[in-house]
Amino acid sequence: MPVPINNPFVSTTKPPLPSGKGMLEGKRLAVKDVFDVENTVTGFGNPTWAARQRPATNTATVVQQLITAGAQWAGKTITDEFAYSLEGQNIHYGIPLNPVAPERLPGGSSSGSASAVAQRLADIGLGTDTGGSIRVPASYMGLFGFRPTHGALDTDGLQPLAPSFDTVGLLTRDPVTLHRCLIACGLTPMAAFQNGPLGTINALFEQAEHGPQLLRLFDQLASKPEPRDSLSQRQLDEAANAFVTLQGAEIWQRLGPWLKAHQPIVSPAIKARLDHCASLTDADIEAATQVRHQIIQWSQQALSDNGILVLPTTPGPAPLINMSDTQRAAYRTTLLSFTCLAGLAGLPQLHVPQGQLHGAPVGFSLIGPPGSDLNLVERAITLLGHLEPTHAQ
Numbered sequence: 351m352p353v354p355i356n357n358p359f360v361s362t363t364k365p366p367l368p369s370g371k372g373m374l375e376g377k378r379l380a381v382k383d384v385f386d387v388e389n390t391v392t393g394f395g396n397p398t399w400a401a402r403q404r405p406a407t408n409t410a411t412v413v414q415q416l417i418t419a420g421a422q423w424a425g426k427t428i429t430d431e432f433a434y435s436l437e438g439q440n441i442h443y444g445i446p447l448n449p450v451a452p453e454r455l456p457g458g459s460s461s462g463s464a465s466a467v468a469q470r471l472a473d474i475g476l477g478t479d480t481g482g483s484i485r486v487p488a489s490y491m492g493l494f495g496f497r498p499t500h501g502a503l504d505t506d507g508l509q510p511l512a513p514s515f516d517t518v519g520l521l522t523r524d525p526v527t528l529h530r531c532l533i534a535c536g537l538t539p540m541a542a543f544q545n546g547p548l549g550t551i552n553a554l555f556e557q558a559e560h561g562p563q564l565l566r567l568f569d570q571l572a573s574k575p576e577p578r579d580s581l582s583q584r585q586l587d588e589a590a591n592a593f594v595t596l597q598g599a600e601i602w603q604r605l606g607p608w609l610k611a612h613q614p615i616v617s618p619a620i621k622a623r624l625d626h627c628a629s630l631t632d633a634d635i636e637a638a639t640q641v642r643h644q645i646i647q648w649s650q651q652a653l654s655d656n657g658i659l660v661l662p663t664t665p666g667p668a669p670l671i672n673m674s675d676t677q678r679a680a681y682r683t684t685l686l687s688f689t690c691l692a693g694l695a696g697l698p699q700l701h702v703p704q705g706q707l708h709g710a711p712v713g714f715s716l717i718g719p720p721g722s723d724l725n726l727v728e729r730a731i732t733l734l735g736h737l738e739p740t741h742a743q
Contacts, residue, residue: 375420410507427462457487475521482689484519492711500696546656549578559666
């Protein structure tokens with residue numbers, strides 16, 4: 351069985367970044383190795399890629415914003431190859447430790463930043479979320495993980511994977527620090543947003559191993575979440591497949607020519623995904639685009655009254671590291687039915703850690719309408735004041 355490594359960093363050399371004073375003073379910042387930082391190479395999780403890059407001449411906007419607000423540099427962190435995985439395994443750089451469940455996966459592809467925060471080697475983990483790469487490691491390691499409204503945080507200086515899905519994301523151990531990070535990055539509350547009702551997506555609660563545990567948790571609330579969906583399991587599966595297709599088409603457009611030219615060594619699982627990307631047809635993309643439009647229309651209706659969707663972030667706790675390849679592939683398919691909705695509709699999603707199952711962290715997510723980013727974090731802080739964590743073995 352692969353052994354996780356304690357060191358989640360690919361480099362801790364401090365770049366020439368002017369430090370600032372502000373609301374993040376004293377907080378240490380771990381940066382996923384997909385962001386440009388002046389005078390350093392952006393490795394993108396693959397040594398062949400890294401060897402062919404020149405040091406960046408500028409620093410990604412969001413890195414500079416956090417440093418200007420007082421955050422202190424901790425280092426650049428391991429990412430899954432080309433940020434194209436949800437597992438947290440990199441055949442070149444290792445598996446970052448999941449310190450709260452060492453026998454389980456850390457979750458990718460922002461696994462290094464998440465591990466640094468969970469190990470208390472950093473207070474803020476900067477990463478990206480295209481298909482769940484912030485939300486999944488946050489769930490697996492008991493962190494707060496935030497995927498913003500698509501385009502809300504500046505992606506300047508970020509290595510793109512699938513641009514219509516790529517978002518900058520953040521990981522912290524507490525919601526207050528997360529809230530301050532979002533303000534430091536220029537977000538403001540949605541003035542017209544009023545706290546609307548909480549709604550559930552029943553098919554996901556039925557599918558999640560900790561779904562009953564979460565429903566018992568929400569029974570503590572004076573205003574319990576009510577079913578607010580017309581999405582069947584079949585429709586969720588179709589949405590996940592559409593996400594895989596559209597993401598894959600963008601990945602191949604972005605990386606295909608480079609991969610053909612340089613033939614890098616990649617893990618078998620990621621190579622299989624890249625081969626699938628190369629096989630996609632115009633008809634595949636058109637069908638997936640129609641599903642995406644349907645999910646956008648559904649979300650607009652579901653969130654039309656400032657409602658917030660509540661759902662399990664993942665199907666359960668982190669999978670064991672020694673899970674077989676067949677089990678891993680099946681699990682990824684299931685996982686994407688949980689993570690695809692926010693990506694397809696460009697919505698903000700916050701993972702809130704809450705309780706354990708089989709001795710490992712679990713939790714839930716809040717999804718709000720576009721632009722409700724800060725409001726979601728504020729709503730989570732209010733909710734946490736009314737919830738007593740539940741545990742199951």
